[in-house]
Amino acid sequence: MVRHIRGGRARLRVGLVGVAGLVAVSVVGSAGVSSAGVRATAQRAVAQFPAPSKALCKKSHYKIGYDVFSGSQPFANLVTAGLVKAAQSIGCASIVKTIDNLNGPVAVGNLKTLVNEGIGGFVDFQVLAAYQPAIASELKSAKIPGVAIVGANLPGSPDVGASNYGAAYQDGLYMAQQAKKRFPGTVPYVLGGAEPSAGAIIMGRYYGAVAGEKKVYPNLPSSHVIEVQTDGTETTAYNNTLSALSAVPSGSVVLLTGVNDEVTGGMAKAAQTRNYSHALVNSFGGDPYGLSQTCNNSHYVGAWYLEPRLWGEDALVAIMEQMNGQKVQKQVGVLGEEVTHSTAWLHCK
Amino acid sequence: MLRCGPGRVVVTDGEAVGQVRVGGSRAGEVSSEAFDLRQEHEASERERRLARRRRLVEQLQGEGLLFVFVVVFVLMWVSSPYFFTKNNLLTAASVVSVLGIMAVVETLVVIGGEIDISVGSVMAATSVLIGLMVTSGWNVWLATVVGLLFAAGVGAVNGVITVYFKINSLVTTLGTYSIFLGLAYALSNTTTVSIGGEGFSVLGSGSVGSVPVPVFFFIGVWIVGAVLARHTAVGRHVYATGDNYDAAVRSGVQADLLRVGLFVAMGLASGLAGVIVTSELGSAAPQIGDPYLLSVVTAVILGGASLRGGRGTMVGTLVAVAILGVLQNGFALLQFSTYLEDTVLGTLLILAVLTDRLVRRAER
Known part of the structure; x- marks a missing residue:
């Protein structure tokens, strides 16, 4: 893990071990949350990637292609917004965006179109690993550098994104530490909202959260660890958590977190419906819904904030450095940070 | 060859042998009259055989479903010590109630010879609409009423397009599904x-005694549906329309109006489901209908309703909904793979459709 601080603003990043990415995190724009405030408290690493700046502009203009798996998925929109805004801010880069709607052949076709339009670099935000080799092959034959926002790894190109396992580990660790403080001497039940259909990368979030919780409670019995399977929606998370809680004695300390803010929200509501007054919740992702719950729901210890806007910035830096002929680090993942009711930029009342 | 009982006709290879006594009258040499009689007997015997076979297959279908429910229930009971507890069973009932509300009305729609697959998107649109109104300062109850009216309106749109423009309801509701989900x-x-x-939260997560409120909604809708289907002229007309539209119209049934009404009811039920889920979660979101996209139709078909119309029962739907509830609850309790749940559901669905096919064949 690398941690660097520059100019009072630092972002924590980890080298990834193949478990980075994002598929179905319903994290949405930070309405009501000051972006500047976020940046003021975020921690930034500078070992390989500086913050985007005009220093990247070695040429007069950089035409960068960007294919994204969704034009509506909240997290993807934030990443896209981060990328486009960063490009605008440095002035010498323009982003040509295409959307493939999770259709691999369309993604490959989009890349071909972008190449025909004369792009000099390509940012690839995919979740379908099966088509990444074809995209890598296209890039190779067009002699264009690429960078993947994972999702899915792009062979031969660097990856940026979240450290799913690492971030979830921190999420679980923080919540368990809070539980130990608030309910000393008890052995909690931990319920993790998983999303198996999203694949191994996202399952890393479930495993990471449980590992973090076990770090604090090393002797946690296996019957106290409950995997709640979801499809990434709040509704299913609510329904399945309601059922799973039947295995948890009433009055128990219950720790809840899920693969995204909505899943976590559904789980929290289920615990509330079944009257678990000693339930602690740590949201994961940090979309406005998760952050609003952090402010308004006393069961929330906070939210693990994945800083999606910064992913786009990372991608921009990674692709422009390559277009400038520089080598870049293979894998960089944003670890994120815990935000709580007392975090200044949340402005909780 | 036809052989009958006392006072009987014995016909061999088209030739009547002996004398015939029918209704006390004595006939002479049997010729064309006996031949007609023989045909009548053949037809009535065939009818009786078909009716017996149909009853048998329908009985097997109904009891098979109940058998599946019992097997699934016992398996879960044996597998998890937490399954057969009052709280858990009430939880399972609560979870499945939202699905059940829509499945009851969808059963009527399917019996009427139509289908509505836009339910998930109507739920989502209703939820989002309520959310928008509440955040704009509307009273939550007023917003709920408007949301329900909107949902009924979507049902009316489905009905009018399907009935009066003679578009297949699958196509119509696929279209409106996309439109309203997109919206x-x-x-x-x-x-x-x-x-x-x-x-507002009482609607979804409140309880009366220890029984969750959504269960009451489901029971209420089910009773209305069951009474309507079995004991009212409207119910008989729905069956008649689904079984043979032309015959129903010739018999004076206002089949078109009836079908539009079914779609309106379906929209209303989807809207109600959306309201309950929004209340349960304490939030409005466009994804809330996703888990219900296909499970409603699955429950209806599993319950024995025929996609060709004219057949289906509320009891069947109730058992099917119970099976889905037990499966969902049991799989969550046992932390089984959701993929396995899908596999089990798919298998049951295929079996249900095959059984329907058998019933149809038995009628021929």
Whole structure:
């Protein structure tokens, strides 16, 4: 893990071990949350990637292609917004965006179109690993550098994104530490909202959260660890958590977190419906819904904030450095940070 | 060859042998009259055989479903010590109630010879609409009423397009599914909005005694559906329309109006489901209908309703909904793979359709 601080603003990043990415995190724009405030408290690493700046502009203009798996998925929109805004801010880069709607052949076709339009670099935000080799092959034959926002790894190109396992580990660790403080001497039940259909990368979030919780409670019995399977929606998370809680004695300390803010929200509501007054919740992702719950729901210890806007910035830096002929680090993942009711930029009342 | 009982006709290879006594009258040499009689007997015997076979297959279908329910229930009971507890069973009932509300009305729609697959998107659009109104300062109850009216309106649109423009209901509702899901995402900007209010949360997560409120909604809708289907002229007309539209119209049934009414009821039920889920979660979001996209139709078909119309029972749907509830609850309790749940559901669905096919064949 690398941690660097520059100019009072630092972002924590980890080298990834193949478990980075994002598929179905319903994290949405930070309405009501000051972006500047976020940046003021975020921690930034500078070992390989500086913050985007005009220093990247070695040429007069950089035409960068960007294919994204969704034009509506909240997290993807934030990443896209981060990328486009960063490009605008440095002035010498323009982003040509295409959307493939999770259709691999369309993604490959989009890349071909972008190449025909004369792009000099390509940012690839995919979740379908099966088509990444074809995209890598296209890039190779067009002699264009690429960078993947994972999702899915792009062979031969660097990856940026979240450290799913690492971030979830921190999420679980923080919540368990809070539980130990608030309910000393008890052995909690931990319920993790998983999303198996999203694949191994996202399952890393479930495993990471449980590992973090076990770090604090090393002797946690296996019957106290409950995997709640979801499809990434709040509704299913609510329904399945309601059922799973039947295995948890009433009055128990219950720790809840899920693969995204909505899943976590559904789980929290289920615990509330079944009257678990000693339930602690740590949201994961940090979309406005998760952050609003952090402010308004006393069961929330906070939210693990994945800083999606910064992913786009990372991608921009990674692709422009390559277009400038520089080598870049293979894998960089944003670890994120815990935000709580007392975090200044949340402005909780 | 036809052989009958006392006072009987014995016909061999088209030739009547002996004398015939029918209704006390004595006939002479049997010729064309006996031949007609023989045909009548053949037909009535065939009818009786078909009726017996149909009853048998329908009985097997109904009891088979109940058998599946018992097997699934016992398996879960044996597998998890937490399954057969009052709280857990009430939880399972609560979870499945939302699905059940829609399945009851969808059963009527399917019996009427139509199908509505837009239910998930109507739920989502209703939820988002309520969320938007509440965040704009509307009273949550007023917003709920408007949301329900909107849902009924979507049902009316489905009905009018299907009935009066003679578009297949699968196509119509596939279209409106996309339209309203898209609208839900667009209007909400894909965000989840919190909806507060203790009173409103009672709809989804409140309870009377220890019975969750959504269960009462389901029971209420089911009773209305069952009474309507079995004991009213409207119910008989729905069956008649689904079984043979032309015959129903010739018999004076206002089949078109009836079908539009069914779609309106379906929209209303989807809207109600959306309201309950929004209340349960304390939030409105465009994704809330996703888990219900296909499970409603699955429950209806599993319950024995025929996609060709004219057949289906509320009891069948109730058992099917119970099976889905037990499966969902049991799989969550046992932490089984959701993929396995899908596999089990798919298998049951295929079996249900095959059984329907058998019933149809038995009628021929």
